[in-house]
Structures are given as structure tokens and as C-alpha cells.
Amino acid sequence: MNENTLVALMRLRQLMDMEFLDEQDHQKKIDIAKVVLQSSKAQLETHTKVDENYLRAKELDIMPQLMKEIDEYEKSKIIDGEVV
Numbered sequence: 834m835n836e837n838t839l840v841a842l843m844r845l846r847q848l849m850d851m852e853f854l855d856e857q858d859h860q861k862k863i864d865i866a867k868v869v870l871q872s873s874k875a876q877l878e879t880h881t882k883v884d885e886n887y888l889r890a891k892e893l894d895i896m897p898q899l900m901k902e903i904d905e906y907e908k909s910k911i912i913d914g915e916v917v
Contacts, residue, residue, distance in 0.1 A: 841876035844869050 848869045 836878065837876050838880040841873040841880075845873045845877075851882070 848866055
């Protein structure tokens with residue numbers, strides 16, 4: 834997990850606890866909460882997309898090896914032209 838994602842998660846936690854809202858003005862609290870929520874959401878969506886792309890690439894990297902192993906397994910089940 835990268836540093837920006839950790840910060841986003843910490844700020845979201847603070848937002849849920851309302852810890853950082855020292856303002857007396859209710860509307861200002863709402864405005865601050867919206868900014869924190871939007872920026873945290875953007876970071877977490879970006880992190881999710883990066884993770885998805887990483888996993889997709891990793892899946893594609895191992896696919897040829899998996900196909901080879903399946904093929905070898907299938908061939909090992911055939912003896913003299915018959916499936917064992």
C-alpha cells in the first residue's frame with residue numbers, strides 16, 4: 834500500500850470520527866468533510882485501479898505457464914492414444 838493511500842485511509846477514519854473538525858461553524862465542517870471525502874475517494878479509487886492493473890498483468894504473466902502445465906497434464910493422461 835502506498836503512502837498516499839495510507840493518508841487517505843487515515844483521513845477517512847478521522848472523518849468518520851469527526852476528530853479533525855474543530856470548527857464551530859457547522860457549514861465549514863460540512864465543507865471540510867466533503868473535501869476530505871472527495872480527495873480520499875479519488876486516492877482510493879486510483880489505488881484500486883493500480884491494484885487491478887497489477888493483478889491483471891500478473892495473471893497474464895502466468896497464463897502461458899498454466900496453459901503449458903495443463904497441456905502436459907493432459908498429455909500424461911494419454912497412453913497409446915487412449916485417455917487413462
